[in-house]
Amino acid sequence: MEQVRRVGAYGVLRDAEHRVLLVRGSDQADFPGVWSLPGGGLEHAEHPAYAVVREVAEETGLAVEVTGLRAVVADVVPYPDLGVALHTDRILFEVTPVGGVLHAEPDGTTGTTDLARWLTIDEAAGLSLLAFTAEALGLPVVPLPPGALRRRVPFAPPGTDRRQRFGAYGLVTDPAGRVLLSLIAEGYPGAGRWHLPGGGTDHGEQPVTALLRELVEESGQLGRVTELIGVDNLHNPAALGPEGYPLDWHGIRVVYRVAVDVPTEPEVTELAGGSTARADWFTPAGLRELPLTEIAAAVLEAPAQPSASERPTPARRVGGAGLRYSRGRADGGNGR
Numbered sequence: 402m403e404q405v406r407r408v409g410a411y412g413v414l415r416d417a418e419h420r421v422l423l424v425r426g427s428d429q430a431d432f433p434g435v436w437s438l439p440g441g442g443l444e445h446a447e448h449p450a451y452a453v454v455r456e457v458a459e460e461t462g463l464a465v466e467v468t469g470l471r472a473v474v475a476d477v478v479p480y481p482d483l484g485v486a487l488h489t490d491r492i493l494f495e496v497t498p499v500g501g502v503l504h505a506e507p508d509g510t511t512g513t514t515d516l517a518r519w520l521t522i523d524e525a526a527g528l529s530l531l532a533f534t535a536e537a538l539g540l541p542v543v544p545l546p547p548g549a550l551r552r553r554v555p556f557a558p559p560g561t562d563r564r565q566r567f568g569a570y571g572l573v574t575d576p577a578g579r580v581l582l583s584l585i586a587e588g589y590p591g592a593g594r595w596h597l598p599g600g601g602t603d604h605g606e607q608p609v610t611a612l613l614r615e616l617v618e619e620s621g622q623l624g625r626v627t628e629l630i631g632v633d634n635l636h637n638p639a640a641l642g643p644e645g646y647p648l649d650w651h652g653i654r655v656v657y658r659v660a661v662d663v664p665t666e667p668e669v670t671e672l673a674g675g676s677t678a679r680a681d682w683f684t685p686a687g688l689r690e691l692p693l694t695e696i697a698a699a700v701l702e703a704p705a706q707p708s709a710s711e712r713p714t715p716a717r718r719v720g721g722a723g724l725r726y727s728r729g730r731a732d733g734g735n736g737r
Contacts, residue, residue, distance in 0.1 A: 595694070599619075
C-alpha cells in the first residue's frame with residue numbers, strides 16, 4: 402500500500418456541566434455518521450494551535466482559545482479500495498469557548514461534519530467514535546462496523562516542492578542534571594548548531610517510540626519519557642538540505658522531557674542517517690557558550706543565534722521565545 406501522512410489538530414472542549422463537544426461525520430467524511438473531537442488537518446505552514454482554532458470554528462461555530470496541550474498520538478487507517486495506508490499524527494489541545502454560537506458546518510453538501518453536540522461521557526459512550534476520540538475521553542475503543550469507511554476520492558499527490566515533516570524531540574537529562582544535545586552535521590539546515598535529540602517519525606510510529614529510537618541512534622542512550630512539554634512549528638519556504646535544491650518546508654515538532662537514568666559516553670550510530678555529527682552531555686554552565694538551534698534555546702531558555710536560513714517567518718513566529726502552548730510557553734523553531 403502507498404504510505405500517506407497527515408497531521409491534524411483537535412480540541413477538547415467541556416462546558417460548565419462537564420459535557421464534551423463532539424461532531425458527527427457527514428456524508429462527505431471518510432467515516433459518515435461517526436463522531437469525533439472537532440478538528441482536522443493542518444494547512445501548509447499552519448501552526449497546530451492556529452489550526453485547531455480554525456477547525457473548531459468551522460465545525461461548531463464557536464470561537465475558542467487554546468489553554469493547554471493534552472496529548473499527541475498517531476494512528477494508521479488502511480484504505481483498501483484506494484491502495485493507501487493513511488498515517489495521521491493527531492495533536493490534541495485543551496480549548497475553551499470565548500464566543501460564537503454552536504451550530505453545524507454551514508455547508509452540509511461539502512463539509513465533513515454535519516452535527517455538533519454537547520454530550521455527557523455516558524452519552525458519548527453510546528455512539529460510534531473514532532478511536533483517538535474514545536481514547537481521549539477515557540472510553541473503550543470499539544471497532545467500527547464493516548462499511549463504516551466510505552471514502553472513494555483518491556488522496557491528493559504530494560507537491561514536488563513542498564514537504565511536511567512530523568518529528569519528536571527531547572529535553573534529555575541525566576541524574577547529575579546534565580543535558581544531552583546533538584550537533585547537526587554539515588549539509589543539513591542548522592549545520593554546526595547544537596540541537597535537541599530526536600527526529601522525524603516513521604510511518605506507523607508513535608511519537609514517543611520515535612523519540613526513544615532516535616535517542617539510541619543519535620547518542621546510544623536509553624531513556625524514558627516523563628512528560629509532554631510542548632509543540633513547535635517551523636516554516637522555511639526555501640530550506641536547503643541534502644536534496645540540493647530549496648524546498649518549502651513545514652515542520653511540526655513535539656517536545657518531551659526524557660530521563661536517562663544510566664548515562665554513557667554518547668556515540669552516534671550509523672542509523673542516525675548522517676544528520677548528526679556527534680552528541681555530548683553538557684552541564685548548565687556549559688550550555689551558555691554553545692551555538693544553539695532556536696528550538697533548543699527555547700526549551701533551555703537560552704539565547705539563540707539564528708542563521709539566515711533559520712530566521713523566523715511571519716507564518717512561523719507566534720510570540721516570543723519558548724514553545725507555543727506548551728504548558729504556557731510560546732513558539733520557536735529551527736531548520737532540522
